[in-house]
Amino acid sequence: MKLLRDIWRSYRRRDSVATTKGKLQLVVHSLWLHIHPAKVHRSHFRLTYTWYLGFVSFYLFLILVATGVALMFYYRPTTAFAYQDMKDLEFAVFLGKFTRNMHRWGAHAMIIVVVLHMYRVYFTGSYKKPRQLNWVIGVALLLLTLLLSFTGYLLPWDQLAFWAITVGTAIGAYTPWLGPKGREILLGGHTVGDAALIRFYVLHCVALPTLTTLLIMLHFWRIRKDGGLSPPPSNLREFESPAPGTRPVAVAIPVAPHPGGTATSASARAVAVALEEVSEARAPRYAEDKDIAFSYPFAFYREGIAFLITFALMIVAAMYWNAPLEELANPAKTPNPSKAPWYFLGVQELVSYSALIGGVVAPALMVIALLVIPYLDTRDVRAPSKRKWGIWIFTLVTLANVVFIVIGTFFRGEGWKLVWPWASP
Amino acid sequence: MNRRSFFFSWAKAGAAALWTAGIAGTAAAVKFFQPMVSYEPPLSFKAGVPEDFPVGTPTLLPEENTFIVRDRERGFRACSAVCTHLGCTVRWSSGDQRFYCPCHGSVYDAEGKVIDGPAPRPLDWYEVTMAKDGQLQVDKHRVVPRDKRLIVES
Ligand code: HEM
Protein backbone atom coordinates (compact mmCIF):
# COMPACT_ATOMS: atom_id res chain seq x y z
CA MET A 1 0.00 0.00 0.00
CA LYS A 2 2.72 2.39 0.95
CA LEU A 3 4.48 1.57 -2.29
CA LEU A 4 1.41 2.40 -4.34
CA ARG A 5 0.91 5.60 -2.41
CA ASP A 6 4.52 6.59 -2.99
CA ILE A 7 4.21 5.97 -6.70
CA TRP A 8 1.03 7.98 -6.90
CA ARG A 9 2.56 10.85 -4.92
CA SER A 10 5.72 10.90 -6.96
CA TYR A 11 3.52 11.30 -9.99
CA ARG A 12 1.09 13.81 -8.59
CA ARG A 13 3.41 16.08 -6.60
CA ARG A 14 0.77 18.52 -5.54
CA ASP A 15 -1.96 19.23 -3.06
CA SER A 16 -5.57 18.60 -3.93
CA VAL A 17 -6.85 20.90 -6.63
CA ALA A 18 -9.65 21.81 -4.25
CA THR A 19 -7.14 24.04 -2.50
CA THR A 20 -5.61 27.25 -3.77
CA LYS A 21 -2.15 25.85 -3.37
CA GLY A 22 -3.05 22.70 -5.28
CA LYS A 23 -4.42 24.75 -8.16
CA LEU A 24 -1.19 26.71 -8.35
CA GLN A 25 1.02 23.65 -8.02
CA LEU A 26 -0.86 21.86 -10.76
CA VAL A 27 0.24 24.52 -13.23
CA VAL A 28 3.65 25.38 -11.88
CA HIS A 29 4.90 21.83 -11.35
CA SER A 30 3.94 20.56 -14.77
CA LEU A 31 6.15 20.89 -17.79
CA TRP A 32 3.12 20.78 -20.07
CA LEU A 33 0.83 23.10 -18.17
CA HIS A 34 3.23 25.73 -16.96
CA ILE A 35 3.12 27.50 -20.28
CA HIS A 36 -0.05 28.88 -18.72
CA PRO A 37 0.02 31.45 -15.98
CA ALA A 38 -1.42 30.20 -12.70
CA LYS A 39 -4.25 32.62 -13.15
CA VAL A 40 -5.90 34.14 -16.14
CA HIS A 41 -8.17 37.03 -16.87
CA ARG A 42 -11.65 35.85 -17.65
CA SER A 43 -12.12 38.24 -20.55
CA HIS A 44 -9.32 36.55 -22.53
CA PHE A 45 -11.39 33.42 -22.74
CA ARG A 46 -14.54 35.11 -23.89
CA LEU A 47 -15.59 33.23 -27.00
CA THR A 48 -16.27 36.37 -29.00
CA TYR A 49 -12.82 37.78 -28.31
CA THR A 50 -10.37 35.20 -29.67
CA TRP A 51 -12.87 32.65 -30.99
CA TYR A 52 -10.19 30.23 -29.72
CA LEU A 53 -8.74 30.34 -33.21
CA GLY A 54 -5.12 30.19 -32.06
CA PHE A 55 -5.92 27.18 -29.91
CA VAL A 56 -7.75 25.48 -32.73
CA SER A 57 -4.77 26.10 -35.06
CA PHE A 58 -2.60 24.37 -32.52
CA TYR A 59 -5.00 21.45 -32.03
CA LEU A 60 -5.22 20.94 -35.77
CA PHE A 61 -1.44 20.88 -35.90
CA LEU A 62 -1.42 18.16 -33.21
CA ILE A 63 -4.04 16.14 -35.11
CA LEU A 64 -1.97 16.49 -38.28
CA VAL A 65 1.18 15.28 -36.56
CA ALA A 66 -0.61 12.25 -35.14
CA THR A 67 -2.35 11.23 -38.38
CA GLY A 68 0.72 12.09 -40.43
CA VAL A 69 3.00 9.84 -38.40
CA ALA A 70 0.43 7.06 -38.78
CA LEU A 71 0.42 7.46 -42.58
CA MET A 72 4.22 7.31 -42.61
CA PHE A 73 4.01 3.68 -41.47
CA TYR A 74 2.74 2.76 -44.93
CA TYR A 75 3.95 5.41 -47.30
CA ARG A 76 7.12 4.98 -49.39
CA PRO A 77 8.36 8.15 -51.09
CA THR A 78 9.38 6.85 -54.51
CA THR A 79 7.50 7.17 -57.77
CA ALA A 80 7.34 3.38 -58.01
CA PHE A 81 5.48 2.93 -54.73
CA ALA A 82 3.91 6.18 -53.58
CA TYR A 83 0.67 5.96 -55.56
CA GLN A 84 0.23 2.27 -54.84
CA ASP A 85 0.70 2.91 -51.12
CA MET A 86 -2.05 5.52 -51.25
CA LYS A 87 -4.32 2.95 -52.89
CA ASP A 88 -3.43 0.45 -50.16
CA LEU A 89 -4.25 3.02 -47.52
CA GLU A 90 -7.55 3.66 -49.26
CA PHE A 91 -8.66 0.10 -49.79
CA ALA A 92 -6.66 -2.32 -47.67
CA VAL A 93 -5.48 -0.70 -44.44
CA PHE A 94 -7.94 -0.70 -41.55
CA LEU A 95 -8.93 2.94 -40.96
CA GLY A 96 -6.45 3.90 -43.66
CA LYS A 97 -8.91 5.95 -45.64
CA PHE A 98 -10.21 7.58 -42.48
CA THR A 99 -6.71 8.53 -41.36
CA ARG A 100 -5.86 9.91 -44.76
CA ASN A 101 -9.10 11.88 -44.89
CA MET A 102 -8.48 13.36 -41.49
CA HIS A 103 -4.96 14.35 -42.46
CA ARG A 104 -6.13 15.96 -45.67
CA TRP A 105 -9.10 17.87 -44.26
CA GLY A 106 -7.08 18.81 -41.20
CA ALA A 107 -4.48 20.44 -43.44
CA HIS A 108 -7.11 22.42 -45.30
CA ALA A 109 -8.83 23.41 -42.07
CA MET A 110 -5.56 24.53 -40.52
CA ILE A 111 -4.93 27.00 -43.34
CA ILE A 112 -8.39 28.49 -42.97
CA VAL A 113 -8.21 28.66 -39.18
CA VAL A 114 -4.70 30.16 -39.11
CA VAL A 115 -5.82 32.87 -41.53
CA LEU A 116 -8.90 33.58 -39.44
CA HIS A 117 -6.71 33.72 -36.34
CA MET A 118 -4.49 36.26 -38.06
CA TYR A 119 -7.56 38.23 -39.00
CA ARG A 120 -8.78 38.28 -35.40
CA VAL A 121 -5.36 39.43 -34.16
CA TYR A 122 -5.41 42.20 -36.74
CA PHE A 123 -8.99 43.16 -36.02
CA THR A 124 -8.46 43.51 -32.28
CA GLY A 125 -5.19 45.39 -32.78
CA SER A 126 -3.34 42.74 -30.79
CA TYR A 127 -0.18 43.06 -32.90
CA LYS A 128 0.69 46.40 -31.35
CA LYS A 129 3.50 47.05 -28.93
CA PRO A 130 4.82 44.94 -27.21
CA ARG A 131 3.47 42.15 -29.43
CA GLN A 132 5.07 43.13 -32.77
CA LEU A 133 7.59 40.33 -32.69
CA ASN A 134 4.93 37.72 -31.97
CA TRP A 135 2.98 38.94 -35.00
CA VAL A 136 6.10 38.44 -37.11
CA ILE A 137 6.52 34.93 -35.67
CA GLY A 138 2.88 34.43 -36.59
CA VAL A 139 3.51 35.43 -40.21
CA ALA A 140 6.33 32.88 -40.30
CA LEU A 141 3.89 30.28 -38.95
CA LEU A 142 1.38 31.17 -41.65
CA LEU A 143 4.02 30.66 -44.35
CA LEU A 144 5.11 27.39 -42.75
CA THR A 145 1.50 26.21 -42.68
CA LEU A 146 1.20 26.91 -46.42
CA LEU A 147 4.52 25.24 -47.17
CA LEU A 148 3.53 22.18 -45.17
CA SER A 149 0.36 21.86 -47.19
CA PHE A 150 2.14 22.45 -50.46
CA THR A 151 4.88 19.87 -49.85
CA GLY A 152 2.29 17.35 -48.69
CA TYR A 153 0.28 17.88 -51.87
CA LEU A 154 2.86 16.07 -54.00
CA LEU A 155 3.09 12.92 -51.91
CA PRO A 156 0.06 10.94 -53.26
CA TRP A 157 1.71 11.09 -56.69
CA ASP A 158 -1.51 11.30 -58.63
CA GLN A 159 -2.33 13.66 -61.50
CA LEU A 160 -3.60 16.32 -59.09
CA ALA A 161 -0.36 16.19 -57.12
CA PHE A 162 1.99 16.12 -60.08
CA TRP A 163 0.49 19.02 -61.99
CA ALA A 164 -0.19 21.19 -58.96
CA ILE A 165 3.47 20.99 -58.00
CA THR A 166 4.68 21.38 -61.58
CA VAL A 167 2.66 24.57 -61.95
CA GLY A 168 3.32 25.77 -58.39
CA THR A 169 7.10 25.48 -58.60
CA ALA A 170 7.10 27.02 -62.09
CA ILE A 171 5.40 30.08 -60.61
CA GLY A 172 8.24 30.38 -58.09
CA ALA A 173 10.79 30.03 -60.90
CA TYR A 174 9.73 33.46 -62.19
CA THR A 175 11.44 35.04 -59.20
CA PRO A 176 14.24 37.12 -60.68
CA TRP A 177 17.75 35.84 -60.06
CA LEU A 178 16.88 33.19 -57.43
CA GLY A 179 13.96 31.53 -59.20
CA PRO A 180 15.33 28.97 -61.68
CA LYS A 181 18.18 27.84 -59.41
CA GLY A 182 15.81 27.71 -56.43
CA ARG A 183 13.38 25.52 -58.34
CA GLU A 184 16.18 23.19 -59.37
CA ILE A 185 17.37 22.83 -55.77
CA LEU A 186 13.84 22.30 -54.49
CA LEU A 187 13.03 19.67 -57.13
CA GLY A 188 16.49 18.13 -57.20
CA GLY A 189 16.31 18.44 -60.99
CA HIS A 190 14.42 20.15 -63.78
CA THR A 191 11.21 18.18 -63.66
CA VAL A 192 9.01 16.77 -60.94
CA GLY A 193 10.29 13.20 -60.49
CA ASP A 194 11.83 10.87 -57.95
CA ALA A 195 14.30 13.46 -56.67
CA ALA A 196 11.50 15.95 -56.09
CA LEU A 197 9.38 13.37 -54.32
CA ILE A 198 12.00 12.48 -51.71
CA ARG A 199 12.86 16.15 -51.17
CA PHE A 200 9.25 17.07 -50.62
CA TYR A 201 8.83 14.08 -48.34
CA VAL A 202 11.72 15.06 -46.08
CA LEU A 203 10.57 18.67 -45.99
CA HIS A 204 6.99 17.65 -45.29
CA CYS A 205 7.64 14.99 -42.65
CA VAL A 206 10.77 16.25 -40.90
CA ALA A 207 12.12 19.70 -41.65
CA LEU A 208 8.97 21.81 -41.78
CA PRO A 209 7.11 20.17 -38.85
CA THR A 210 10.19 20.56 -36.66
CA LEU A 211 10.53 24.23 -37.56
CA THR A 212 6.81 24.75 -37.01
CA THR A 213 6.95 23.07 -33.61
CA LEU A 214 9.85 25.27 -32.53
CA LEU A 215 8.13 28.42 -33.74
CA ILE A 216 4.85 27.48 -32.03
CA MET A 217 6.78 27.10 -28.78
CA LEU A 218 8.34 30.50 -29.33
CA HIS A 219 4.91 31.95 -30.20
CA PHE A 220 3.40 30.70 -26.92
CA TRP A 221 6.39 31.77 -24.87
CA ARG A 222 6.18 35.27 -26.34
CA ILE A 223 2.53 35.48 -25.35
CA ARG A 224 3.60 35.00 -21.73
CA LYS A 225 6.54 37.37 -22.01
CA ASP A 226 4.33 40.04 -23.57
CA GLY A 227 2.21 39.95 -20.44
CA GLY A 228 -0.36 37.40 -21.51
CA LEU A 229 -2.96 37.92 -24.20
CA SER A 230 -3.85 41.44 -25.08
CA PRO A 231 -6.86 42.70 -23.16
CA PRO A 232 -10.01 42.88 -25.28
CA PRO A 233 -10.28 46.44 -26.60
CA SER A 234 -13.72 46.79 -25.01
CA ASN A 235 -12.11 46.25 -21.63
CA LEU A 236 -9.25 48.61 -22.23
CA ARG A 237 -10.21 51.40 -19.90
CA GLU A 238 -10.49 49.02 -17.04
CA PHE A 239 -7.03 47.66 -17.79
CA GLU A 240 -5.28 50.92 -18.31
CA SER A 241 -6.36 52.83 -15.25
CA PRO A 242 -7.03 50.68 -12.25
CA ALA A 243 -9.52 52.34 -9.96
CA PRO A 244 -7.67 54.14 -7.19
CA GLY A 245 -7.18 52.03 -4.13
CA THR A 246 -7.23 48.67 -5.86
CA ARG A 247 -4.07 46.66 -5.67
CA PRO A 248 -2.72 44.18 -8.15
CA VAL A 249 -4.18 40.79 -7.40
CA ALA A 250 -2.29 38.66 -5.02
CA VAL A 251 -3.36 35.64 -3.12
CA ALA A 252 -1.85 34.93 0.26
CA ILE A 253 1.26 32.91 -0.38
CA PRO A 254 0.82 29.53 1.22
CA VAL A 255 3.89 28.94 3.32
CA ALA A 256 2.64 25.98 5.34
CA PRO A 257 5.23 23.20 5.26
CA HIS A 258 4.62 20.65 2.54
CA PRO A 259 3.66 17.23 3.88
CA GLY A 260 6.31 15.66 1.69
CA GLY A 261 9.11 17.26 3.68
CA THR A 262 12.28 18.28 1.86
CA ALA A 263 10.68 19.60 -1.30
CA THR A 264 8.89 22.26 0.71
CA SER A 265 10.98 25.30 0.13
CA ALA A 266 11.52 24.76 -3.58
CA SER A 267 7.87 24.19 -4.24
CA ALA A 268 6.79 27.06 -2.05
CA ARG A 269 9.18 29.30 -3.90
CA ALA A 270 7.86 28.21 -7.26
CA VAL A 271 4.33 28.92 -6.17
CA ALA A 272 5.40 32.28 -4.81
CA VAL A 273 6.99 33.08 -8.15
CA ALA A 274 3.81 32.12 -9.92
CA LEU A 275 1.87 34.48 -7.74
CA GLU A 276 4.31 37.24 -8.34
CA GLU A 277 3.90 36.75 -12.00
CA VAL A 278 0.21 37.37 -11.77
CA SER A 279 0.90 40.78 -10.35
CA GLU A 280 3.95 41.39 -12.50
CA ALA A 281 4.27 45.01 -13.52
CA ARG A 282 4.16 44.26 -17.26
CA ALA A 283 0.97 42.30 -17.06
CA PRO A 284 -2.15 44.39 -17.36
CA ARG A 285 -3.33 45.38 -13.95
CA TYR A 286 -6.71 44.00 -13.24
CA ALA A 287 -9.16 46.10 -11.43
CA GLU A 288 -11.10 43.48 -9.60
CA ASP A 289 -10.50 40.02 -8.30
CA LYS A 290 -13.74 38.76 -9.73
CA ASP A 291 -12.33 39.09 -13.24
CA ILE A 292 -9.48 36.75 -12.43
CA ALA A 293 -9.73 32.97 -12.36
CA PHE A 294 -7.36 30.14 -11.60
CA SER A 295 -6.20 28.49 -14.80
CA TYR A 296 -7.44 25.27 -13.30
CA PRO A 297 -10.26 24.70 -13.95
CA PHE A 298 -11.31 27.87 -15.76
CA ALA A 299 -8.85 27.92 -18.67
CA PHE A 300 -8.18 24.20 -18.93
CA TYR A 301 -11.83 23.29 -19.25
CA ARG A 302 -12.38 25.83 -21.98
CA GLU A 303 -9.31 24.72 -23.89
CA GLY A 304 -10.34 21.11 -23.46
CA ILE A 305 -13.79 21.80 -24.86
CA ALA A 306 -12.29 23.67 -27.80
CA PHE A 307 -10.12 20.62 -28.47
CA LEU A 308 -13.00 18.19 -28.24
CA ILE A 309 -15.11 20.24 -30.64
CA THR A 310 -12.21 20.50 -33.10
CA PHE A 311 -11.53 16.78 -32.90
CA ALA A 312 -15.18 15.85 -33.23
CA LEU A 313 -15.60 18.02 -36.34
CA MET A 314 -12.51 16.46 -37.87
CA ILE A 315 -13.85 12.98 -37.21
CA VAL A 316 -17.15 13.86 -38.86
CA ALA A 317 -15.37 15.41 -41.85
CA ALA A 318 -13.12 12.38 -42.23
CA MET A 319 -16.10 10.04 -42.10
CA TYR A 320 -18.25 11.83 -44.67
CA TRP A 321 -15.84 13.25 -47.21
CA ASN A 322 -13.13 11.33 -48.98
CA ALA A 323 -9.83 12.90 -49.90
CA PRO A 324 -9.40 12.91 -53.66
CA LEU A 325 -7.10 10.46 -55.38
CA GLU A 326 -6.94 10.75 -59.15
CA GLU A 327 -5.09 8.68 -61.70
CA LEU A 328 -1.41 7.93 -61.40
CA ALA A 329 0.80 10.92 -62.21
CA ASN A 330 1.43 11.18 -65.94
CA PRO A 331 3.91 13.86 -67.05
CA ALA A 332 2.80 13.55 -70.68
CA LYS A 333 -0.86 14.25 -70.05
CA THR A 334 -1.82 17.53 -68.50
CA PRO A 335 -5.34 17.41 -67.12
CA ASN A 336 -7.47 20.20 -68.47
CA PRO A 337 -7.77 22.50 -66.61
CA SER A 338 -4.77 21.98 -64.38
CA LYS A 339 -4.99 23.70 -61.03
CA ALA A 340 -2.64 24.47 -58.16
CA PRO A 341 -3.84 23.62 -54.61
CA TRP A 342 -6.86 25.80 -53.78
CA TYR A 343 -4.99 28.11 -51.40
CA PHE A 344 -2.71 29.04 -54.30
CA LEU A 345 -5.52 29.39 -56.84
CA GLY A 346 -5.71 33.10 -56.09
CA VAL A 347 -2.09 33.30 -57.15
CA GLN A 348 -2.72 31.08 -60.18
CA GLU A 349 -5.59 33.31 -61.18
CA LEU A 350 -3.25 36.32 -61.08
CA VAL A 351 -0.62 34.28 -62.89
CA SER A 352 -2.99 33.78 -65.79
CA TYR A 353 -2.67 37.52 -66.38
CA SER A 354 1.03 37.90 -65.68
CA ALA A 355 3.37 35.33 -64.21
CA LEU A 356 5.92 37.73 -62.79
CA ILE A 357 3.54 40.27 -61.29
CA GLY A 358 0.81 37.86 -60.26
CA GLY A 359 3.01 34.99 -59.19
CA VAL A 360 5.95 36.72 -57.57
CA VAL A 361 5.53 40.45 -57.04
CA ALA A 362 2.01 40.45 -55.63
CA PRO A 363 2.53 37.58 -53.14
CA ALA A 364 5.91 39.00 -52.06
CA LEU A 365 4.36 42.43 -51.48
CA MET A 366 1.59 40.83 -49.46
CA VAL A 367 4.04 39.02 -47.18
CA ILE A 368 6.20 42.12 -46.77
CA ALA A 369 3.12 44.17 -45.93
CA LEU A 370 2.14 41.65 -43.27
CA LEU A 371 5.64 41.72 -41.79
CA VAL A 372 5.83 45.50 -41.47
CA ILE A 373 2.27 46.17 -40.29
CA PRO A 374 3.15 46.22 -36.57
CA TYR A 375 6.16 48.48 -37.14
CA LEU A 376 4.37 51.03 -39.31
CA ASP A 377 1.08 51.11 -37.47
CA THR A 378 2.40 52.36 -34.15
CA ARG A 379 -0.56 54.44 -33.00
CA ASP A 380 -1.53 53.42 -29.52
CA VAL A 381 -5.11 52.72 -30.51
CA ARG A 382 -6.57 49.23 -30.51
CA ALA A 383 -10.33 49.61 -30.68
CA PRO A 384 -11.53 48.53 -34.15
CA SER A 385 -13.91 51.49 -34.28
CA LYS A 386 -10.92 53.85 -34.26
CA ARG A 387 -8.93 51.93 -36.88
CA LYS A 388 -11.55 51.90 -39.63
CA TRP A 389 -9.12 52.57 -42.49
CA GLY A 390 -6.71 49.84 -41.56
CA ILE A 391 -9.49 47.35 -41.06
CA TRP A 392 -11.09 48.25 -44.38
CA ILE A 393 -7.85 47.74 -46.26
CA PHE A 394 -6.98 44.50 -44.48
CA THR A 395 -10.48 43.16 -45.04
CA LEU A 396 -10.56 44.14 -48.70
CA VAL A 397 -7.19 42.51 -49.43
CA THR A 398 -8.32 39.36 -47.61
CA LEU A 399 -11.61 39.39 -49.52
CA ALA A 400 -9.83 39.94 -52.84
CA ASN A 401 -7.82 36.80 -52.11
CA VAL A 402 -10.98 34.89 -51.31
CA VAL A 403 -12.67 36.11 -54.50
CA PHE A 404 -9.70 35.09 -56.65
CA ILE A 405 -9.61 31.69 -54.97
CA VAL A 406 -13.33 31.22 -55.58
CA ILE A 407 -12.96 32.22 -59.24
CA GLY A 408 -9.98 29.91 -59.67
CA THR A 409 -11.74 27.02 -57.95
CA PHE A 410 -15.24 27.17 -59.36
CA PHE A 411 -15.27 29.42 -62.40
CA ARG A 412 -12.27 28.20 -64.38
CA GLY A 413 -12.84 25.38 -66.79
CA GLU A 414 -11.14 23.84 -69.76
CA GLY A 415 -8.28 25.96 -71.08
CA TRP A 416 -8.67 28.22 -68.04
CA LYS A 417 -11.74 29.81 -69.62
CA LEU A 418 -14.37 31.40 -67.44
CA VAL A 419 -17.27 29.01 -66.98
CA TRP A 420 -20.27 28.72 -64.72
CA PRO A 421 -19.70 26.05 -62.10
CA TRP A 422 -23.09 24.49 -62.84
CA ALA A 423 -22.43 24.20 -66.58
CA SER A 424 -21.44 20.59 -67.10
CA PRO A 425 -18.20 20.21 -69.01
CA MET B 1 47.73 51.10 -27.99
CA ASN B 2 46.85 50.04 -24.48
CA ARG B 3 46.37 46.48 -23.45
CA ARG B 4 42.65 46.67 -23.31
CA SER B 5 42.02 47.95 -26.81
CA PHE B 6 44.58 45.44 -28.04
CA PHE B 7 42.50 42.67 -26.52
CA PHE B 8 39.29 43.98 -27.97
CA SER B 9 40.68 44.20 -31.45
CA TRP B 10 41.67 40.54 -31.21
CA ALA B 11 38.20 39.70 -30.06
CA LYS B 12 36.78 41.56 -33.03
CA ALA B 13 39.10 39.80 -35.45
CA GLY B 14 38.03 36.50 -33.92
CA ALA B 15 34.38 37.37 -34.29
CA ALA B 16 34.92 38.38 -37.90
CA ALA B 17 36.69 35.09 -38.57
CA LEU B 18 33.80 33.18 -37.03
CA TRP B 19 31.31 35.08 -39.17
CA THR B 20 33.30 34.35 -42.27
CA ALA B 21 33.50 30.69 -41.39
CA GLY B 22 29.78 30.67 -40.71
CA ILE B 23 28.90 32.24 -44.04
CA ALA B 24 31.27 29.93 -45.91
CA GLY B 25 29.75 26.99 -44.08
CA THR B 26 26.24 28.07 -45.04
CA ALA B 27 27.28 28.41 -48.67
CA ALA B 28 28.73 24.91 -48.53
CA ALA B 29 25.51 23.64 -47.00
CA VAL B 30 23.48 25.17 -49.84
CA LYS B 31 25.78 23.49 -52.32
CA PHE B 32 25.03 20.18 -50.61
CA PHE B 33 21.44 20.44 -51.76
CA GLN B 34 22.33 21.07 -55.38
CA PRO B 35 21.60 17.93 -57.37
CA MET B 36 24.84 16.38 -58.64
CA VAL B 37 23.41 13.27 -60.24
CA SER B 38 20.22 13.04 -62.21
CA TYR B 39 17.97 10.14 -63.08
CA GLU B 40 15.80 12.26 -65.32
CA PRO B 41 15.40 11.33 -68.97
CA PRO B 42 18.61 12.44 -70.74
CA LEU B 43 18.53 15.80 -72.48
CA SER B 44 19.94 14.29 -75.66
CA PHE B 45 18.03 11.29 -76.90
CA LYS B 46 17.19 9.16 -79.92
CA ALA B 47 13.68 9.64 -81.18
CA GLY B 48 13.33 6.83 -83.72
CA VAL B 49 13.79 6.38 -87.47
CA PRO B 50 12.34 8.99 -89.90
CA GLU B 51 9.64 6.61 -91.18
CA ASP B 52 8.09 6.51 -87.68
CA PHE B 53 6.73 10.00 -88.07
CA PRO B 54 3.74 10.96 -90.22
CA VAL B 55 3.96 14.01 -92.43
CA GLY B 56 1.97 16.99 -91.22
CA THR B 57 1.06 15.90 -87.68
CA PRO B 58 3.48 16.61 -84.84
CA THR B 59 4.14 13.42 -82.85
CA LEU B 60 4.47 13.72 -79.08
CA LEU B 61 7.25 11.75 -77.38
CA PRO B 62 5.74 11.56 -73.90
CA GLU B 63 8.86 10.55 -71.99
CA GLU B 64 10.85 13.49 -73.34
CA ASN B 65 7.99 15.97 -73.65
CA THR B 66 8.98 16.81 -77.20
CA PHE B 67 7.13 16.90 -80.52
CA ILE B 68 8.81 15.57 -83.65
CA VAL B 69 7.51 17.73 -86.46
CA ARG B 70 7.72 16.40 -89.99
CA ASP B 71 6.14 19.17 -91.99
CA ARG B 72 7.96 18.40 -95.24
CA GLU B 73 8.40 15.03 -96.78
CA ARG B 74 12.09 15.01 -95.82
CA GLY B 75 12.35 17.84 -93.27
CA PHE B 76 12.42 17.14 -89.52
CA ARG B 77 12.28 19.45 -86.54
CA ALA B 78 11.80 18.96 -82.77
CA CYS B 79 9.55 21.26 -80.76
CA SER B 80 9.33 21.42 -76.98
CA ALA B 81 5.93 20.38 -75.61
CA VAL B 82 6.52 22.35 -72.41
CA CYS B 83 4.42 25.49 -72.22
CA THR B 84 6.71 28.45 -71.60
CA HIS B 85 4.24 29.87 -69.11
CA LEU B 86 4.30 27.39 -66.23
CA GLY B 87 5.44 24.13 -67.70
CA CYS B 88 2.25 22.24 -68.54
CA THR B 89 2.35 19.92 -71.54
CA VAL B 90 0.73 21.46 -74.61
CA ARG B 91 -1.49 19.45 -76.91
CA TRP B 92 -1.67 19.54 -80.71
CA SER B 93 -4.97 20.21 -82.33
CA SER B 94 -5.01 19.21 -86.01
CA GLY B 95 -8.33 20.94 -86.67
CA ASP B 96 -6.96 24.45 -86.45
CA GLN B 97 -3.25 23.53 -86.56
CA ARG B 98 -2.43 24.89 -83.13
CA PHE B 99 -0.85 23.92 -79.83
CA TYR B 100 -3.13 24.44 -76.84
CA CYS B 101 -1.99 24.61 -73.21
CA PRO B 102 -4.66 23.31 -70.83
CA CYS B 103 -3.43 25.17 -67.77
CA HIS B 104 -3.99 28.87 -68.39
CA GLY B 105 -5.09 28.91 -71.97
CA SER B 106 -1.94 29.75 -73.91
CA VAL B 107 -2.27 29.04 -77.64
CA TYR B 108 0.64 28.62 -80.08
CA ASP B 109 0.55 28.32 -83.84
CA ALA B 110 2.20 25.48 -85.75
CA GLU B 111 5.49 27.39 -85.63
CA GLY B 112 5.30 27.60 -81.82
CA LYS B 113 4.60 31.32 -81.84
CA VAL B 114 2.31 32.63 -79.10
CA ILE B 115 -1.12 33.58 -80.43
CA ASP B 116 -2.98 33.94 -77.19
CA GLY B 117 -2.69 33.58 -73.44
CA PRO B 118 -0.06 34.42 -70.84
CA ALA B 119 2.89 32.50 -72.32
CA PRO B 120 5.85 34.89 -72.41
CA ARG B 121 7.93 33.14 -75.11
CA PRO B 122 7.37 30.91 -78.13
CA LEU B 123 7.96 27.18 -77.76
CA ASP B 124 11.59 26.09 -77.97
CA TRP B 125 12.91 24.23 -81.04
CA TYR B 126 15.75 21.77 -80.54
CA GLU B 127 18.50 20.65 -82.83
CA VAL B 128 17.82 17.41 -84.71
CA THR B 129 20.70 15.40 -86.20
CA MET B 130 20.99 11.97 -87.75
CA ALA B 131 22.61 9.36 -85.53
CA LYS B 132 24.88 6.71 -87.01
CA ASP B 133 22.21 4.03 -86.69
CA GLY B 134 19.76 6.00 -88.81
CA GLN B 135 17.68 7.36 -85.91
CA LEU B 136 16.84 10.99 -85.34
CA GLN B 137 18.84 12.43 -82.45
CA VAL B 138 17.37 15.37 -80.51
CA ASP B 139 19.55 17.52 -78.28
CA LYS B 140 17.63 19.68 -75.81
CA HIS B 141 20.79 21.53 -74.86
CA ARG B 142 20.76 23.13 -78.27
CA VAL B 143 17.93 25.50 -78.94
CA VAL B 144 17.86 26.44 -82.61
CA PRO B 145 15.91 28.91 -84.79
CA ARG B 146 12.55 27.44 -85.69
CA ASP B 147 13.23 27.26 -89.42
CA LYS B 148 16.26 25.02 -89.01
CA ARG B 149 15.36 21.57 -90.33
CA LEU B 150 17.19 18.32 -90.69
CA ILE B 151 16.87 17.29 -94.30
CA VAL B 152 17.00 13.54 -94.63
CA GLU B 153 18.37 12.23 -97.93
CA SER B 154 16.49 9.29 -99.23
C1 HEM C 1 0.53 27.58 -36.72
C2 HEM C 1 -0.09 28.67 -36.59
C3 HEM C 1 -0.47 29.39 -35.29
C4 HEM C 1 -0.76 28.86 -34.05
C5 HEM C 1 -0.76 27.40 -33.65
C6 HEM C 1 -1.05 29.99 -33.17
C7 HEM C 1 -1.44 29.88 -31.84
C8 HEM C 1 -1.82 30.96 -31.03
C9 HEM C 1 -2.50 30.84 -29.76
C10 HEM C 1 -2.92 29.53 -29.07
C11 HEM C 1 -2.72 32.11 -29.29
C12 HEM C 1 -3.48 32.49 -28.03
C13 HEM C 1 -4.90 32.88 -28.11
C14 HEM C 1 -5.74 32.89 -29.33
O1 HEM C 1 -5.75 33.91 -30.05
O2 HEM C 1 -6.43 31.89 -29.55
C15 HEM C 1 -2.11 33.03 -30.24
C16 HEM C 1 -2.04 34.43 -30.11
C17 HEM C 1 -1.43 35.30 -31.01
N1 HEM C 1 -1.10 34.99 -32.32
FE1 HEM C 1 -1.00 33.10 -33.08
N2 HEM C 1 -0.92 31.17 -33.88
C18 HEM C 1 -0.58 30.85 -35.18
C19 HEM C 1 -0.40 31.75 -36.22
C20 HEM C 1 -0.40 33.15 -36.08
C21 HEM C 1 -0.39 34.09 -37.19
C22 HEM C 1 -0.44 33.70 -38.67
C23 HEM C 1 -0.33 35.36 -36.61
C24 HEM C 1 -0.29 36.70 -37.30
C25 HEM C 1 0.32 36.96 -38.41
C26 HEM C 1 -0.32 35.20 -35.16
C27 HEM C 1 -0.21 36.23 -34.24
C28 HEM C 1 -0.56 36.13 -32.91
C29 HEM C 1 -0.49 37.20 -31.95
C30 HEM C 1 0.07 38.63 -32.17
C31 HEM C 1 -1.04 36.68 -30.74
C32 HEM C 1 -1.27 37.45 -29.43
C33 HEM C 1 -2.70 37.93 -29.50
C34 HEM C 1 -3.12 38.65 -28.26
O3 HEM C 1 -2.30 38.92 -27.39
O4 HEM C 1 -4.33 38.98 -28.22
N3 HEM C 1 -0.39 33.85 -34.88
N4 HEM C 1 -1.60 32.30 -31.30
Ligand code: FES
Ligand atom coordinates in the same frame (compact mmCIF):
# COMPACT_ATOMS: atom_id res chain seq x y z
S1 FES D 1 1.31 26.62 -68.21
FE1 FES D 1 0.61 26.88 -70.22
S2 FES D 1 -0.67 28.58 -70.02
FE2 FES D 1 0.11 28.38 -68.03
